[in-house]
Amino acid sequence: MMAYIARRLLQTVVILLGISFVTFILLYLIPADPARQIAGRSATAQTVENIREQLGLNLPFYEQYMRYVGGLVQGDFGRSYLQKTEVSTLIASRLPASLLLMAGAITCELIFGLTMGIVAALRRGSRTDDTLMIASFVGVSAPQFVVGILLLYVFAVKLGWFPIGGYGTFAHLVLPSLTLGFLGAGWYSRMMRSSLIEVMRQDFIRTARATGNGRAKVLFRHAMPNAILPVIAMIGIDIGLFMSGIVVVESVFGWPGIGQLAWQAIQRVDIPIIMGVTLVSAFAIVLGNLLADLITPLIDPRIKLR
Structure with missing residues (x-):
């Protein structure tokens, strides 16, 4: 029984990594700009760029994803862009x-x-x-x-x-x-x-x-x-x-x-x-x-x- 549970939990880790990768790709490819959403319509291009840099959205895809996975390993789901609150707190x-x-x-x-x-x-x-x-x-x-x-x-x-x-x-x-x-x-x-x-x-x-x-x-x-x-x-x-x-x-x-x-x-x-x-x-x-x-x-x- 314990061996079965351990094997299934290991499969769960692999499944979650795969889902996180696919979801991250889809969100990366969407045309909407989170930095623009945060800054608002009246924000200047420089302000939007500064926000993008602060959030790491100007980094290449693989760097963004590795940073996200690194946070997950530590139990960190990240911080909401707009609510300025930890995602784990919001979900909880x-x-x-x-x-x-x-x-x-x-x-x-x-x-x-x-x-x-x-x-x-x-x-x-x-x-x-x-x-x-x-x-x-x-x-x-x-x-x-x-x-x-x-x-x-x-x-x-x-x-x-x-x-x-x-x-x-x-x-x-x-x-x-x-x-x-x-x-x-x-x-x-x-x-x-x-x-x-x-x-x-x-x-x-x-x-x-x-x-x-x-x-x-x-x-x-x-x-x-x-x-x-x-x-x-x-x-x-x-x-x-x-x-x-x-x-x-x-x-x-x-x-x-x-x-x-x-x-x-x-x-x-x-x-x-x-x-x-x-x-x-x-x-x-x-x-x-x-x-x-x-x-x-x-x-x-x-x-x-x-």
């Missing part, structure tokens, strides 16, 4: 909100998605199955901002059950979590349905039934541990996606997460923040997949980590 201040939204969204996805998938699989070919699969298709197809605005209009504006936006209480968390949960539940339900149908056809399920086990015991003790394995892999992916920030949902609900920070940085060409958020997001995706791989053998001992 947004992490609690992103983690909270991630937990709420994944919880909603699992509750709605797994329930729909199990019911659809057990009633395969029925009207219930068709209705649930149509609902899942709507879920995966609906734009995030449309779902978010509809929930806000109905439950915040009309009914007044939840605040219109903001962050700080459980009530603020409900609507953005439901928005993401509704969209993700469609994927989970379809995955759960197909996986459970496949497992229910296996010989060991027929054996479990033949030995007198009840339907509930066959489902939850024998079928579910095998059918849920693909879902665990999807959770690992979602951890990375939600940690990278859901820009649209955060904007609709005024949620102060990493996605909102990244969007503001992109608008202002604040390269250190863009790089920092990209690397944190990439690490979250790798970490989510690693956790999914480690949990899988606990559910199914036949799976070995190599």
Whole structure:
């Protein structure tokens, strides 16, 4: 186990270096000038050049990149061009909100998605199955901002059950979590349905039934541990996606997460923040997949980590 984790962590370092290199190239090639953004439109050419020199933007690409990697090795993500604050501090201040939204969204996805998938699989070919699969298709197809605005209009504006936006209480968390949960539940339900149908056809399920086990015991003790394995892999992916920030949902609900920070940085060409958020997001995706791989053998001992 420890050797597997060490190998995966080593791969993570290589992946993050590759992502940092590609991202740095793309940001280096964009036509926007961060120095001009900082100086303002009325600044003279000399002022812009001075800022460029102070930030090291006048150096060749490889020198800029090596300086950045050298800072990363020391745990330094750089300093925001415009906010004049350490990027690590800015990201750390947004992490609690992103983690909270991630937990709420994944919880909603699992509750709605797994329930729909199990019911659809057990009633395969029925009207219930068709209705649930149509609902899942709507879920995966609906734009995030449309779902978010509809929930806000109905439950915040009309009914007044939840605040219109903001962050700080459980009530603020409900609507953005439901928005993401509704969209993700469609994927989970379809995955759960197909996986459970496949497992229910296996010989060991027929054996479990033949030995007198009840339907509930066959489902939850024998079928579910095998059918849920693909879902665990999807959770690992979602951890990375939600940690990278859901820009649209955060904007609709005024949620102060990493996605909102990244969007503001992109608008202002604040390269250190863009790089920092990209690397944190990439690490979250790798970490989510690693956790999914480690949990899988606990559910199914036949799976070995190599």
